[in-house]
Amino acid sequence: MAPPKIGFWKRSLNARTALLYLLPSIVLFSIFVFYPMFRTIYLSFFLTNQQGEAALFVGLENYAYLFESDSFKQSTKATILFVLYTVPVGIILALFLALLANEKLKGIGFFRTIFSSTMGISVAASSVVWLFLFHPSIGMFNRFLGIFGLKDIQ
Structure with missing residues (x-):
């Protein structure tokens, strides 16, 4: 049986609805990604003054100098x-941890929680948490190291 045909007007309405949902994202990308990118490409063909305004067209001379x-x-x-050393290691490690998280082992729930929590926490938030954990006077890890007579991590 052939799939039902959707009329032109229905597809047009669907496309307009989709564009309305995408409009905020398109506007934000245009302001914060596309405009600065195209402005940078434009300015790369000029020598600029101290205010960042195009002063003298030099064409590809900036690229030749670069x-x-x-x-x-x-x-x-x-x-x-850096890419050749870190990307393969990162991929292999991520695949190994994903396979490990899929296994049925004792205590795997805790591992899955720790493993998946990195996906929901931003880098900035997690760095603040680690900053407090290693704080010289109130940090939990430094107090733990002090119990064993080890030197604090600054």
Whole structure:
């Protein structure tokens, strides 16, 4: 049996409804992502004054200067090496932990809670929590280290 055909007007209404739901996201992306990105690309073809306004059109000279720069080459090399070393290790570790979280083991509920809590906590919030845990005077971990006579973590 063939699927029912949806008329042009019904599809048009669905598309308009979808666009209305997407409109806030499109506006925010336009303001905070697309405009700065296109403005940066535009300004990259100019020398700018101290206020950041385009002063002198230089075309691709900025890019030629960039690609000839030793510091740019070094930072590009460091970035590529960092990606080559960290991404495969991160993927393998994440797959291993996901497989472990899927197993039926004693105490796995606690592990799943700790493992999945990182997905719901922002980096900023978790860094504040860790900051308080390692605080020199009130931090729980430093007090625990003090019990064993170990040096505080600053």
